[in-house]
Amino acid sequence: MSNSFQKSIYKGSKSTLCVGCGHDSVTANIISALHSQQIDPSQMVKLSGIGCSSKTPTYFSSGSFGFNSIHGRMAPLATGVHSANPHLKIIGISGDGDTASIGLGGFLHLLRRDIPMVYIVENNGVYGLTKGQFSATADKDSASKKGSLNLFEHFDLCAMALEAGCRFVARSFSGDAKQLGPLLKAALNFNGTAFIDIVSPCIAFANHEGSTKSHSYVKENKIAINEIDFIEDQADIQTNYDKEALVAISDSHYLKFNKLAEDHNIGSLESAKNIISKSKNKNSIMTGLFYLNKETNLSIKPAKNRVALDESTSRLSKIDFDNIMSLYK
Numbered sequence: 147m148s149n150s151f152q153k154s155i156y157k158g159s160k161s162t163l164c165v166g167c168g169h170d171s172v173t174a175n176i177i178s179a180l181h182s183q184q185i186d187p188s189q190m191v192k193l194s195g196i197g198c199s200s201k202t203p204t205y206f207s208s209g210s211f212g213f214n215s216i217h218g219r220m221a222p223l224a225t226g227v228h229s230a231n232p233h234l235k236i237i238g239i240s241g242d243g244d245t246a247s248i249g250l251g252g253f254l255h256l257l258r259r260d261i262p263m264v265y266i267v268e269n270n271g272v273y274g275l276t277k278g279q280f281s282a283t284a285d286k287d288s289a290s291k292k293g294s295l296n297l298f299e300h301f302d303l304c305a306m307a308l309e310a311g312c313r314f315v316a317r318s319f320s321g322d323a324k325q326l327g328p329l330l331k332a333a334l335n336f337n338g339t340a341f342i343d344i345v346s347p348c349i350a351f352a353n354h355e356g357s358t359k360s361h362s363y364v365k366e367n368k369i370a371i372n373e374i375d376f377i378e379d380q381a382d383i384q385t386n387y388d389k390e391a392l393v394a395i396s397d398s399h400y401l402k403f404n405k406l407a408e409d410h411n412i413g414s415l416e417s418a419k420n421i422i423s424k425s426k427n428k429n430s431i432m433t434g435l436f437y438l439n440k441e442t443n444l445s446i447k448p449a450k451n452r453v454a455l456d457e458s459t460s461r462l463s464k465i466d467f468d469n470i471m472s473l474y475k
Contacts, residue, residue, distance in 0.1 A: 153181040158208040162201065168320035168346030168361075169198060169268050173205045175323055176237070176266075179330035180207060190235040191227055195220040195249060198275055198348070199241030199268035218249030221256040221265075228261050235334070236263035243273050246282035246301045253303075257310035257339050260442065264333045265341045267303055268320070270348040271359040278351025289356025304436055305422045307341045308415060313439040314340040315418065317432065319364050320347070325433060328376040332401050332435070338442060345431065364431055371410040371421060371434040375402045393438060401435070412438045 156177045161170050180190075190210040192203035196217035203212050211234070215223045220240050227236060245253045245267050256265070271284035280288075280296045283303065288296050307315045314336045318326040326344065333340035345364050347353050353360045358367075377400045393401045393412065403412065411417045418437035425432035462470070 151181065151184055151187070153177065155187055155209060156180045156207045158203075158205040161205050163198060164348075164350050166349045167198070168270065168344075168348070169202055170205070171320040171323070172266070172268055172326070172344055172346055173202055175326045175330055176202075177206050178323075178327060179334060182327075182331055183334045185235055185334060189233065190237065193220050193224050193227065193236065193238045195240055195244035196275075197241040197244045197273070198270075199239055199346075200244060202239040202268065203237075218244055218247065219252065220244065221249060221252035224263055224265075225252075225256055225259065225261055228263065232262075236261075238263055238265050240265070240267050242267060242269040242271060242281045242283040242303075246303060250282075250301075254306065254310045257307055257312040257341065260311070260313065260338045262338055263340070264330070264336075265339055267341075267343050268346040269303070269343055269359070270346050270352050271300075271357070272348050272352045274348045274351055278348070285358040288358045289354070291351050291354050291357075293356075302422060302426065303343045304341075305419065307343075308418055308422075308437060312341050313338050313437070313441070314435075315437045316341070316435045317343045317345070319345050319368055319431075319433055321361065321365070322368070322433070325370060325374060328374040328401070329435065331376040332374070345433075358429075367429065368431045368433055369425070371432050371436070372403045372412065374435060376400075377402050401438075403435075410434070410436075412436070415439075 161173070163169055187207050187209040190207060192207065192210055192212040194200035194203050194214050200214060213223060220238050224236055224238050227234065240249065269283055271281055271288065272278045273281055278291055280290065282301045284296045285300050286296055286298060304315050304317050314333065316329050318329055320326070329342055333342060345359060347359055347361045347364065357363060393403065410421055412435050415437060421432055421436060
């Protein structure tokens with residue numbers, strides 16, 4: 147692939163997040179993935195809700211469209227954007243509070259509708275902007291910075307995504323560029339909702355002993371279920387080697403999987419659910435691509451590009467509007 151867009155075009159404003167925040171590592175990987183796939187910035191839109199994670203779109207692709215919505219409303223906003231202009235590449239950045247709490251309903255319905263977009267959750271298990279309270283993804287019995295224990299079972303967003311019918315479900319760690327990079331590239335080339343739950347430690351409120359979202363805990367308990375390498379040129383694929391599986395993402399894009407001891411079948415929904423359940427019982431963090439299904443489900447497919455509609459077909463006439471308003475006088 148000949149590069150026409152320089153990597154610098156995918157950069158954004160300087161980060162104002164805490165130095166060492168895992169979210170900035172996610173940003174760096176997004177920039178690299180966009181450059182690798184040569185996504186046209188003018189044909190891309192960045193969406194977010196409220197929270198530390200929702201600052202991320204500011205830090206990449208400053209030349210793209212962007213919208214920072216109210217708390218928990220990134221998913222409905224993405225649905226509206228796709229309905230208005232289905233040709234735009236959508237990247238949504240959310241957080242565990244933004245998605246798993248106030249935004250849970252919108253998140254599940256977006257997955258059910260299979261809206262074509264990359265949906266990223268930067269998951270640290272806390273509300274970083276409001277001083278580190280537990281979020282809905284915090285593991286039960288994990289400790290806060292002040293020492294209190296979380297009393298409630300956590301929401302596993304990947305398990306929820308599978309139940310909602312999402313066809314691309316993955317989990318990664320912000321500090322694992324080798325795994326996260328190829329997952330992002332594959333997500334950018336997927337026709338449907340590509341969901342990636344990224345454990346991204348909050349160094350201010352969730353990087354202490356007792357936190358299950360800290361750098362040290364994730365590194366010590368992370369188990370990769372597949373080693374992923376994104377292959378761009380179909381011509382380079384000749385054969386299936388032992389212990390490898392090639393999976394087509396589109397007519398010209400493939401993922402190569404080096405199967406490890408888990409020998410996980412990414413095409414099996416049952417296997418994906420089992421591996422997530424297994425990780426919960428082991429107190430381990432399984433990462434990788436849990437599930438991939440190329441068969442398109444029902445999706446919002448606008449008959450017309452609403453951006454191109456003229457005023458006469460997209461709004462009421464002045465006479466009709468005045469008639470309606472007269473009812474409220």
